Amino acid sequence: MHLTEEERALLAGEQGAVRQWAVRHQVAVGEFFDAPDTVPVSQAHVMADTESLGGVGVEWLESLAAMPEAERRVRIPTITDPRGLDMQSYKRLGQTEAMAEIEARATRAFEALGVLMTNTCINYQTILPPVHGEHLAMGDTGVAIYSNSVMGARTNFEGGPSALAAGLTGRTPRYGYHLDAHRVGTGHFVVEAELRDLADWGALGGIVGRAANNYWQVPVITGLTRVPGSDELKHFGAALASFGSVALFHVPGVTPEAPALSDAFQGRAVPPAARIGANDLAAFYATYAAPGDKVDVVVFAAPQLSLIEMQSVAGLLDGRRVHESTSLVVTTSPEIKFAADRMGLTRRIEDAGGVVAAGVCFYQMYAREMAEANGWQRLLTNSAKLVNILGGYGYKPTLASMERCIDSAVAGRVL
Amino acid sequence: MPLVLKCHPGLGPVVTGTALVARDNFSARYDLDRKAGTFSRAAHKLYGQSYVDKIIVLVTAKGGVATAWMLREMAARGVAPKAIVLDRSNTILAQGAAFADLTLVDRFEAGDPTGLIRTGDEVRIEPSKGLVTILNRDA
Numbered sequence: 001m002h003l004t005e006e007e008r009a010l011l012a013g014e015q016g017a018v019r020q021w022a023v024r025h026q027v028a029v030g031e032f033f034d035a036p037d038t039v040p041v042s043q044a045h046v047m048a049d050t051e052s053l054g055g056v057g058v059e060w061l062e063s064l065a066a067m068p069e070a071e072r073r074v075r076i077p078t079i080t081d082p083r084g085l086d087m088q089s090y091k092r093l094g095q096t097e098a099m100a101e102i103e104a105r106a107t108r109a110f111e112a113l114g115v116l117m118t119n120t121c122i123n124y125q126t127i128l129p130p131v132h133g134e135h136l137a138m139g140d141t142g143v144a145i146y147s148n149s150v151m152g153a154r155t156n157f158e159g160g161p162s163a164l165a166a167g168l169t170g171r172t173p174r175y176g177y178h179l180d181a182h183r184v185g186t187g188h189f190v191v192e193a194e195l196r197d198l199a200d201w202g203a204l205g206g207i208v209g210r211a212a213n214n215y216w217q218v219p220v221i222t223g224l225t226r227v228p229g230s231d232e233l234k235h236f237g238a239a240l241a242s243f244g245s246v247a248l249f250h251v252p253g254v255t256p257e258a259p260a261l262s263d264a265f266q267g268r269a270v271p272p273a274a275r276i277g278a279n280d281l282a283a284f285y286a287t288y289a290a291p292g293d294k295v296d297v298v299v300f301a302a303p304q305l306s307l308i309e310m311q312s313v314a315g316l317l318d319g320r321r322v323h324e325s326t327s328l329v330v331t332t333s334p335e336i337k338f339a340a341d342r343m344g345l346t347r348r349i350e351d352a353g354g355v356v357a358a359g360v361c362f363y364q365m366y367a368r369e370m371a372e373a374n375g376w377q378r379l380l381t382n383s384a385k386l387v388n389i390l391g392g393y394g395y396k397p398t399l400a401s402m403e404r405c406i407d408s409a410v411a412g413r414v415l
Numbered sequence: 416m417p418l419v420l421k422c423h424p425g426l427g428p429v430v431t432g433t434a435l436v437a438r439d440n441f442s443a444r445y446d447l448d449r450k451a452g453t454f455s456r457a458a459h460k461l462y463g464q465s466y467v468d469k470i471i472v473l474v475t476a477k478g479g480v481a482t483a484w485m486l487r488e489m490a491a492r493g494v495a496p497k498a499i500v501l502d503r504s505n506t507i508l509a510q511g512a513a514f515a516d517l518t519l520v521d522r523f524e525a526g527d528p529t530g531l532i533r534t535g536d537e538v539r540i541e542p543s544k545g546l547v548t549i550l551n552r553d554a
Contacts, residue, residue, distance in 0.1 A: 028513040032426055033506070050479040052444070054488035081480075139480050156506045159483020161514040176506055213440075214475045243479045245440075245505050260518035363444075364481075389479070392445045392456040 001030045001173070002037040010169065016071030018064050022165035029162060030173030037136045039156075039174040043077050044167035045123060046115060047139035048160040049364040050084035050102045057160075058106050065112035073114040078167030079127060080110065082304065082331070082361040083119050089357040094328065094373030099366060115167065119359030120333035121303045124151065125230060127335070132256045135178060139164030142234070142303050142385070143243035144177075148248040150233050152256035154178045157215070157247055177247055183257065185220035185250055185264040187212060188271050192223055193278040197401040198309070199359050201232045201385025202239040203284045207276055209244025220250045220264040222273070227254055231306050239304050239384035287385050288398045290414050292326070296376040296411040300402070301331040301362035302386040309402075310340045310356075314348040316406040322353030323412030327374065330356045331365075336398045344412075364384060367393045380414060418549040420531055425520030425542035426512045431550070432497040434536040435469040437461050438529045441499065441508065442478025443485035451493040467493070470540065472500040472532045476508035487515035495519050498540050500547065502527040518542055 003011065003023070011027070013020040026038065049060065064072055084105040085095050107117055112280040118127050121140045124147060130136055132152035138144040139158050156176040158166060161366055166172040188209050195201055208219050219240070228236070228251075240246045250258035258264035265271075300313055313330055322328045330349055332340065337358035340346045346356045357365075363386060370376065371394055381387060381397045382405050387397035398414055408415045437460035440446075448455035452467040461471075476482065489495040498518035499508065512519035518540050525531055528547070532538060537550040 025510075025513055028426060029506075029510050031424070031503075032509045032513070032519075047480045049481070052484040052488075054484070054491075056488045056491040057484050060487075079514065143478050159478055159480045159507045159514075160511040161483055162506075162510040212505060214477075216503065242478065245475065389445055391458065392442075392447070394455070 001027055001035055005355055007038065007169070016065050016067060019074045019168050022168040024069060025161060025165045026169065026173050030175060033173065033175035035173035035175040036170040037174055039178050040170060041076065041135045041137045041166050041172050042136040043079065043128065044074070044158070044163045045079050045081060045139045045143055046160050046163040046167065047081040048106065049082060050099065050106050051364060051366050052160070053106060055102065058102055058109065059108060061109035061323060065109040072112065074167035075127070075170040078115045078164070079118040079123055080115060081121050082364050083359050084365050086357040086360045089355055092355050093357065094370055095366060097408065102291045118333070120335070122234065122306060122333055125306055126333050135250060137163045137172045139163040141247070144247050145237040145241040145249070146234060148177055149237060149250065149255050182219060184266040184268065185249060186218045187305050188220050188222070190223040190273040190275050192275055193281050193314060197382070198231060198235045199382040199384065199399055199401045200281060201228065202235040202382070203281050203399065204276065204390065205236040205239025206243045206384045207280055207284055209240045209242065209246055211274060212244040212246050215245045215247060217244065217246055218248045218250065220252065220258070220261070222252060222261060224251065231309060232290035234303050235383065239388070242385040242388045250380060251254045285399055290378060290396065290398050293378050295380050295408050295414055296378045297327045297329060297374070298405050299329050299362045299379060299381045299386060301329070304361055305330060305332045305336065307336050307339050310345045310400060313406070313414040314345040316403060317349055317352035317354065320352055320410050322409045326409050326412045327376070328354040328409045329359050329362060330354055332356065332358055334359045363389045363393070367395070371395060378414070416554045418552045418554045420528070420547040420549070421524045422520045422545050422547060425518065425521035426509065427498070427516055427518035427542050429539070429541050430470070430498050430518045431537070431539040432468065432470040433470050433547045434532050434534055434538050435461065435464065435466060436472040436529055436534045439473055440475050440477040441471065441501070442476065443482040443489070445478040449485065449489055449494060451471045453488040457525060464502055468497050470498045470500060470538050472528050474502045474527060474529055476501060476505040480507050483511040483514060486511040486517050490515050490517060500528050500532065500540070502529065516549045520545065
């Protein structure tokens, strides 16, 4: 792997141990993927919730934070994915003081590195939207797939250590989705179902994701009867990335790299289409269905809610009350929470018995421990991504539209 | 002569261990109970089995980015696999293996390793050479 003169100096430790670690890590990963060299990136996004970091990860961050200031500060705007705990709401969710303590330590360490604690997985809606052709180091699979597909930017799934390394060097190994050769469509899916709700978009992402089934597949979607909005593509992409580990999709006529179907395949032959109909969507929902079951918790999260989704939740809850044996949890970004507070949306959701948590996302906030503390098992959500993840955390997840989720939260059972 | 499989040069140290094989995928966050050291997603083909100190052989890496941190944390607590062998890794697992100094290899000349290696095989992995030797089977 070719390194710049500066990278060779960093590797030799000439600017300290932190940047030396960063380049060493990038060389190991780059050589694994046969990267020819590195590429400058303009933003890094670090996934580092404390559940994933554990004590070991936090101690490692603290060891970086203890280095001299000039050696430890990131060089490009470096922002964070949701945290493990919201200091304002953690007690109401059954999270512990020990969790709050480790969270505070991780935050202090990141701040010492110059990282901006944005704590969001919807940074493309709320912080600094990526630009067509921009090279990035994005953690969170939902952020990466949206940046690549909807914005036409270029990033791999960058795990926490790699995104932080990119922040420290301002570059990342040039492999995978930084290269044109990997951005060509590999499969063709024709949608023949009407998509009525955000959950339907997530279900579609889940179906395509199951079919694509690995990181190097690039699905191309046709047949949509209208141009989807940002929240719809957010749920579609997040589910596609979650079920399929997919990092890029094209929608001819909608996404920037595919004005036409032939562009999505870079002029190569278009593969035979797989058709997705209403029966496929129904079968997807049926995988998780549990009609009549008692609902322990209703969750709106994964990805964090936009201001528009917050308004929808508030509107559906107005004048109603969440059942006494059911919890309702909404997670959003700190910026959106601030706006929702200002516009009265938070109050409307919480007056109906919900909890609005900021800077967190449900599966990144000790979901297993919250389940044990609150006696939660049957979970209802409109996020296909969340139903995919939480099975491994001991939940019984069910997917439904936002409207049906709220009707069920009020009834206390799956409607 | 033991059976030798060639793969792309990988990450981490040379290791020898017992294989645990399935035609399924891998995500530390989605699939594992990282306290008990077992596969915990009911739909996973290795559900209920311990992965600790095993050479796990699966098809690809799935799920979110958390695995990049989790492997190192699992290794520090002694509940990590000894190595991971895949048909094709994604970026996250490679980044996590690099961060954890865990052995990872993929891209075999003879195809998907879940069809080449069997559960219970004694396997030696030499990542820098891109070699996996099945010690209990002859070429």
